[in-house]
Amino acid sequence: MVVDDILKILERIPLWKKLTALPTRVDALEKRLAELEASKAPDQDSVVRDGALFKRNSDGSWQNTVYCPNCKTGMSKFPAATGEMTFICSHCGGESGFSVQELPEMLKKLSD
Numbered sequence: 001m002v003v004d005d006i007l008k009i010l011e012r013i014p015l016w017k018k019l020t021a022l023p024t025r026v027d028a029l030e031k032r033l034a035e036l037e038a039s040k041a042p043d044q045d046s047v048v049r050d051g052a053l054f055k056r057n058s059d060g061s062w063q064n065t066v067y068c069p070n071c072k073t074g075m076s077k078f079p080a081a082t083g084e085m086t087f088i089c090s091h092c093g094g095e096s097g098f099s100v101q102e103l104p105e106m107l108k109k110l111s112d
């Protein structure tokens with residue numbers, strides 16, 4: 001049996017496919033982790049969380065306003081499909097991953 005035959009057999013095993021995909025997956029996750037760690041830097045003026053951009057006031061506290069991470073403009077309150085009020089960007093249609101009611105909790109988490 002030649003190597004090609006062995007590889008053809010291995011390709012039919014789902015676990016083998018998962019194993020061979022791991023290096024790519026690890027690279028993607030490491031990149032994502034680096035982005036997240038960079039966004040957690042304490043001296044940062046803004047962070048992106050759950051589809052929204054948060055900015056600091058000059059005193060270091062977080063603004064009560066939610067910005068679009070793509071357009072950098074303020075997002076508007078808008079009823080989501082779930083019926084909850086969410087934040088949406090009127091320019092690109094981007095939507096926050098949290099509801100209006102969850103904003104105080106989001107701001108608290110940013111300060112922790």
Ligand SMILES: [Zn+2]
Pocket residue numbers: 068069070071072089090091092093094
């Ligand atoms: Zn936008």
